[in-house]
Amino acid sequence: MxxxxxxxxxxxxxxRKAGFIESHRSHNTGxxxxxxxxxxxxxxxxxxxxxxxxxELKSSRELSQSMVTLFTKAPSHPPQxxxxxxxxxxxxxxxxxxxHTTIPGDKFNTxxxxxxxxxxxxxxxxxxYILIKDLKSDTIIDFECYYTFKDLxxxxxxxxxxxxxxxxxxxxxxxxxxxxxEKAILLTGLTFDRFLKAIKDGDIFYDIxxxxxxxxxxxxxxxxxxxxxxxxxxxxxxxxKVSEI
Numbered sequence: 320m321x322x323x324x325x326x327x328x329x330x331x332x333x334x335r336k337a338g339f340i341e342s343h344r345s346h347n348t349g350x351x352x353x354x355x356x357x358x359x360x361x362x363x364x365x366x367x368x369x370x371x372x373x374x375e376l377k378s379s380r381e382l383s384q385s386m387v388t389l390f391t392k393a394p395s396h397p398p399q400x401x402x403x404x405x406x407x408x409x410x411x412x413x414x415x416x417x418x419h420t421t422i423p424g425d426k427f428n429t430x431x432x433x434x435x436x437x438x439x440x441x442x443x444x445x446x447x448y449i450l451i452k453d454l455k456s457d458t459i460i461d462f463e464c465y466y467t468f469k470d471l472x473x474x475x476x477x478x479x480x481x482x483x484x485x486x487x488x489x490x491x492x493x494x495x496x497x498x499x500x501e502k503a504i505l506l507t508g509l510t511f512d513r514f515l516k517a518i519k520d521g522d523i524f525y526d527i528x529x530x531x532x533x534x535x536x537x538x539x540x541x542x543x544x545x546x547x548x549x550x551x552x553x554x555x556x557x558x559x560k561v562s563e564i
Contacts, residue, residue: 320481323373324505327483328564330358331503339490339497348545350378353498354485368478375482380489381501384552386421386526389509390478391547394449395467402541404464405529408434408451415531415539421549425521427452434460438518438525447471447518449525472511479514482506483564484555508560522554 334340334357342349343356355361355376360369369376377387394400409416410431420430427435427450435452445468451460484506487498517523528544550558 320373323371324564327358327370327374327503331483331485331500331564334358334500339488339499342496342498345496349496350380350487350498351376354378354487354500357500368480370483373481375478375480376485377482377506378485378487378500379552380498381486382489386524386549386551387484387555388526388545389523389548389550390474391543391545392466392470392474393543393546394464395446395470396463396465399541400464401527401529401543401546404449404527405531405541407462409529412530413533415533417530418527419529420527422449422525422527423521424518424523429454436527440515440519445469447515468511471514475509475511475514479509480507482559503564505562505564506555506559507562509558513558517550517554517558522558523548523550525549 334354340353340357342353344352355369358370360376368374379385379387397403405416405418408430409418420428420436422428422436422438424438424440427437429435433454435454437450437452439448439450441448446465447468448465451462452458453460482505483503485500485503487500490497514523525547526549527546529546530542530544532538532540532542555561
């Protein structure tokens with residue numbers, strides 16, 4: 320790991336010295352795509368670790384208050400859970416159902432004034448349930464949706480063992496966005512037990528971002544915009560061990 324960190328440090332220093340670089344992609348995912356391209360990481364949606372099979376890469380705009388995605392993963396049960404959740408509980412948006420909500424583990428949230436979502440850890444069953452409450456009747460809706468500990472533990476032990484978290488200054492020229500990658504820190508120490516505790520404490524959330532394709536051959540089909548487990552930036556030092564790179 321020491322050798323890999325040294326290689327990353329050298330690659331990062333080259334990127335840092337390059338100054339502002341035009342985004343390689345528009346919208347929110349541009350920063351991650353740009354940095355990965357600059358350090359020669361091939362983009363993929365699989366569960367392999369990004370950099371030399373040892374270092375997961377996360378990028379963020381310096382002043383952004385948004386959460387950092389730890390990993391994306393659809394629920395273990397039921398099959399096609401995202402589609403079912405979208406159609407059953409989503410809101411209407413231009414003729415399609417969409418479901419965008421952030422689910423904590425320490426309380427129920429409020430969605431559309433109709434539903435409350437909450438993560439519920441069942442240690443005995445080794446599952447994390449997504450509980451859904453009817454806010455009008457204050458009763459739990461009879462709908463079973465969960466993650467197994469096994470599915471999540473495999474990802475955490477692989478994708479969250481060593482994370483290089485990179486921040487960048489931004490500037491915009493007309494419609495173009497430019498990044499200057501300035502700082503990188505190493506996040507370690509996220510065990511599965513610590514992950515569960517962070518959910519219970521309300522520090523790690525499940526963020527659902529499920530929509531539908533508006534056109535093309537997949538029109539009307541579910542489009543997951545990166546639903547996954549996220550952490551607020553100001554909670555990173557409470558959950559991870561942090562060191563400079």
